[in-house]
Amino acid sequence: MLAATDGPFPSSVELVLRRYAPLVDARGASSVGFEAAVAAMAPATKAAITADLKCFLAWCKSRRPVATAVPAEPETLVHYLRWLAKGSDTRTPAKPATLARRIASIARVHRMLGFGDSEPLPTQAGMVRDTLKGIRRDKRHRQRQAGPLRLGDAMAEGQGAPEGVTVKALLASCSTDIIGLRDAALISLAYDAGLRVSELVGTEVADLRQVGDGSGRLEIGHSKTDQLGEGALAWLSPETMGHISAWLLASGIGEGPVFRRINVLTSPPDPAGQQIVRHYIGAKPLTRQGVVAILRRRVLEAIDLGHVELEPGMEGDTVRALSAHSFRVGLTQDLFAAGEDGAGIALALRWSSQTTALRYARELAVGSNAAARVLGNLRRGSILPKNDCQAIDGDCASG
Incomplete structure (x- = not known):
């Protein structure tokens, strides 16, 4: 040995x-x-x-x-x-x-x-x-891809806004209490920078800075494709910088990890039935599991508040399809929908190859590839009404 x-x-x-x-x-x-x-x-x-x-x-x-x-x-x-x-x-x-x-x-x-x-x-x-x-x-198994969390806006003229759970819906579910401020900052930062979960939980106050136009820069010290720690910079929107500033001000965090666990302590009711709720912010960063728990809780709250419309009974499948990687997948699809090429997306999201970016955008690519562009207008007349489709499906099923 x-x-x-x-x-x-x-x-x-x-x-x-x-x-x-x-x-x-x-x-x-x-x-x-x-x-x-x-x-x-x-x-x-x-x-x-x-x-x-x-x-x-x-x-x-x-x-x-x-x-x-x-x-x-x-x-x-x-x-x-x-x-x-x-x-x-x-x-x-x-x-x-x-x-x-x-x-x-x-x-x-x-x-x-x-x-x-x-x-x-x-x-x-x-x-x-x-x-x-x-x-x-x-x-014959294709590796399951994390469900995308897209921004919620149309990325180009003629496109519709994405449906289902979006970043905007999650942000709308965040209240103005201390937990809501943290979650809004986390969601907004994770999307803007297309962060891997290790990069997200590893973000520290010293990594953030604001520039003259209100946008920000995030310095990513190391990541999955940068094990030597050469570093990279990610652009952050003014909205994201606002969410981060609100969270840091309310939490009193001036250094160290940006995203931390919040412990909630509720006192017993007084004679008048009032309870005092106190929030204690930890010193250590959130874990991967903590980020996933926050995401899933926000998805369910967005559904309950009516910010997300789903078919009855689809809540469980929707939550299970999302992970901390969903922000990165969603940003990739939004950039692809906006007309960016694979090389530019790979550079922005710090991939060593554009192959992964294109794989994540596969579903969107089907709707905008050569066949879709050329035949989309020519063959509109062949689209069957819903009742006719059901009839054909029934015939196929019976013989």
Whole structure:
């Protein structure tokens, strides 16, 4: 196993390897190289590799014929993938994206332990790649995209305003109390800058500044695609700067994290039946889970207040489709609807490639692609009334 080092604490990856030491051959590993590899990982990457490694080693331990898990045999990885994809009474089948990530994590750990320098990794074996392809073909699963949270305005002449839950509807649900001020600032900032949730909860007062025209700038120290911390700037609207200023003034926050948990303490009713409600603002930033909870609560309040019109019974599906990533998806779609190209959108939202931006805009692109533009006016006469469509559907269903 890896030799003990002079560092204060072993990493989570090393702790898992030590726990399953009998299954791991680390005799050729360099402690210095291992530490360097762990130090280069982003926190989210380290957490994912730790979880994936733990799952694989625990499965190997439960299978008596497996003497060594690392280095792995290709046949072992094939059986592991099939086990993950099959599921059980207590475990849902893993999606193809999850399987690919687990194999990538196993490959990363092999490299950290010195394997793969002189010969191919077991994760690169043909049978492993074929197993992944076969599972993907069987499932035909397209990775679920977070529902978009668009601004709520038409982005170009001739377009209608987007329907459903919008940023404007969420802002309309925010009251003027301390919680409402925080939530309005959070929602407005997340949309304007197209922030990932890690960037949102990591925003500090020192990262914000206002310029002469009332707009603002947000300095993003590091992000998913900027692990070296070179930094980026995001534009913020005057409206967003107003929401942020109102929140910071009311909360008394002058430094540190901008978005924090608010604890509510309610006193027992006095003889006249009056209660005193006090709000205590924490020192630590909101968590990812906290942002999601705020978003879902605001969606339900917007529906209750009539700012969002939904078909009866669709509330649950609407809430589940949204996540903290929905602001980023919504801004991407709005920019695409306004006529911006993929390269400009990728630059504005700090993507290393415009492929992701175009993928998020896929649904909008269908309505504005070449076929839609050319045939949209020519074939209007072929649109059937609703009753005729229902009749045809009925005929197809019956035979």
